[in-house]
Amino acid sequence: MHSTCHGSPIMADDHRSLEPSQRVGFSGNRIDRQSETRPADALVKAKASADATYILFTEDRALVDTGRIPNTVRFPPDRAAELGLIDDTAVLLGNQADRPILAGTSARTPEELPDTIKAVDLRSLALGGNIAADELGAVAQGRSLLLWHETHRFCANCGQPTDMSIGGLRRDCPACGRFHFPRTDPVVIMLAIDGDRCLLGRSHRFQPGMYSCLAGFMEPGETIEDAVRRETAEESGIQIGCVRYHASQPWPFPSSLMIGCHGEALSFDIAMDVDELEDCRWFSRNAVHQLLSHTHPGNLICPPKFAIAHELIRAFADGEVGFV
């Protein structure tokens, strides 16, 4: 698969379609953010455009028009207003097919919405597969950005109120002049491999029978590879040698980037962190196939297809990765 990335006249979008990251939820965003080129009045112009479309949120959920096939999260300006758009929450995500795409918060509660409009949490939206992949990516961008504005209304430097600028790309402090940019928090998620088996754990908060990859936040001054080795050792006691990046996933809960890797196990005796994990064990490749196909004799399962953990596990099960 990767060899096709070299030496042939492949267009940018074709490259993207070959990437494992495109197999996970929230990854299909096709919006041109115009981060460096948008003018200061871009948001005002976008709001005035009849071609604009809005992605709306209420109570951490996206509004979905289930009256259209396929379902959509995009609403024209007049419909967004009917659905309770709070105008000063609106941010400009960018352009797609020459149409401005905005995100905003609705004043309606889920119960106050019309019958065909459902407020759907983002995990269910990704799991359901009822909207286009590029819309799911735009939802992730919108949710993360709106939440950042909601929770960063005051300057971290001097404590004074800040103003949204550049259509939501930044917040500016009029008191001290400091600029503030939306944050993305990197998380490493990894699958340790020992030949024909891999290491999976279950957290106390998982649904019954669910086993997944280990994961944790990166720390300041750390490489991705060092974070994979540190987190795996902390949670399972397993030492990791070589680390290989596989895929990434925007994770809008609220604004993480999941960085998915495979790691070569150098030790094999599990010493689990009981505060983090309820169980941790090695699974054979055959057992992993059973987890993926929901045929495990113990009714054990792994995360669904939209999750990057599924992609890391699937790639191992299908023999696409390994360490020799």
Ligand SMILES: [Zn+2]
């Ligand atoms: Zn300030």
